[in-house]
Amino acid sequence: MLTSGGDAPGMNAAIRSVVKTCLHHQMIPFGIYDGYQGMVEGRGKVLKYKDVDNIIQLGGTILGSARCQEFHEQEGRKKAIEFLDSEHVDGLIVIGGDGTYRGANLLSAESGLPVIGLPGTIDNDIFGTESTIGFDTALNTVIAAVDKIRDTASSHHRIFFVEVMGRDSGFIALNGAIASGADAVLIPEEHTDIEKLAHDIRHVYKGRRSMIILVAEGDDAGNALVVMNKVKSFLMEYDLRHSVLGHIQRGGSPTFQDRILATKLGNYAVHMLLNKQSGLALGVKGGELVNCSLMDAVKGHASLNLDWLSMFDELKTK
Numbered sequence: 001m002l003t004s005g006g007d008a009p010g011m012n013a014a015i016r017s018v019v020k021t022c023l024h025h026q027m028i029p030f031g032i033y034d035g036y037q038g039m040v041e042g043r044g045k046v047l048k049y050k051d052v053d054n055i056i057q058l059g060g061t062i063l064g065s066a067r068c069q070e071f072h073e074q075e076g077r078k079k080a081i082e083f084l085d086s087e088h089v090d091g092l093i094v095i096g097g098d099g100t101y102r103g104a105n106l107l108s109a110e111s112g113l114p115v116i117g118l119p120g121t122i123d124n125d126i127f128g129t130e131s132t133i134g135f136d137t138a139l140n141t142v143i144a145a146v147d148k149i150r151d152t153a154s155s156h157h158r159i160f161f162v163e164v165m166g167r168d169s170g171f172i173a174l175n176g177a178i179a180s181g182a183d184a185v186l187i188p189e190e191h192t193d194i195e196k197l198a199h200d201i202r203h204v205y206k207g208r209r210s211m212i213i214l215v216a217e218g219d220d221a222g223n224a225l226v227v228m229n230k231v232k233s234f235l236m237e238y239d240l241r242h243s244v245l246g247h248i249q250r251g252g253s254p255t256f257q258d259r260i261l262a263t264k265l266g267n268y269a270v271h272m273l274l275n276k277q278s279g280l281a282l283g284v285k286g287g288e289l290v291n292c293s294l295m296d297a298v299k300g301h302a303s304l305n306l307d308w309l310s311m312f313d314e315l316k317t318k
């Protein structure tokens with residue numbers, strides 16, 4: 001098993017679940033350090049109960065994670081496969097985002113090794129699941145931060161542009177905006193018209209002490225600082241600030257939701273391997289565990305339901 005790509009709260013709960021389920025079924029769990037990097041470099045170890053004791057509550061990943069360039073080359077993958085052979089690995093569980101899934105697909109095609117993917121990313125942008133491990137915790141971090149920013153914004157009559165993660169998708173931004181009662185949200189899925197935004201701000205701000213605008217880092221108008229500066233040229237007299245939440249969104253103890261999701265998916269992954277399944281991406285839909293082919297998960301696009309953007313628009317201050 002490995003964790004790869006951006007770490008996400010709940011990855012440890014998934015690792016614990018995989019290890020405990022393996023041991024229950026007399027299988028030998030083997031952890032690879034630092035994702036595909038550790039696989040290429042031959043770093044890993046057999047995991048025991050004590051390795052996963054008291055880790056369900058920990059953020060990050062005890063196995064470490066990385067984004068590995070070498071693994072993109074066939075030569076790198078050859079080294080990785082040699083390492084797996086030398087350790088007698090006969091099944092692989094990867095926990096990460098779509099880059100992690102792509103790597104698993106290639107490895108499986110080149111080695112014949114059964115692979116199962118678990119969605120682990122705060123971004124929630126994985127096809128084949130309604131929720132990814134880490135998304136719920138990240139959103140709770142976002143709303144706690146926005147609540148605090150609003151306190152200072154209101155005290156000083158300020159308009160804040162709060163940047164959240166999401167290079168290609170607005171899952172965190174839109175859900176964060178709905179849950180924090182923000183006044184506007186900018187997401188990569190929708191074109192941002194700065195002049196209209198400035199006009200809306202002027203209109204909404206009348207008689208208010210503060211405004212909160214959530215900006216996904218991948219918005220087409222730019223990040224929060226860029227957007228703020230563009231808006232500033234239309235609203236010179238306003239006191240504008242920006243705040244980048246950054247990597248605090250990736251850390252912290254996983255929420256109840258993420259612990260449960262990770263535990264269920266980890267257990268399910270081992271059962272899939274026991275049932276001689278391969279090439280599957282696991283997920284959850286309507287409260288049920290589901291799977292689809294890893295290939296579909298890599299090719300597919302997890303699309304944000306824009307009905308919730310329409311709902312947000314109905315609720316925001318006019």
Ligand code: F6P
Nearest residue numbers: 006097121122123165166167250
């Ligand atoms: O994919 C998870 C994620 O946190 C994205 O939301 C963000 O754009 C990216 O990783 C940041 O990556 P890094 O930690 O490598 O800068």
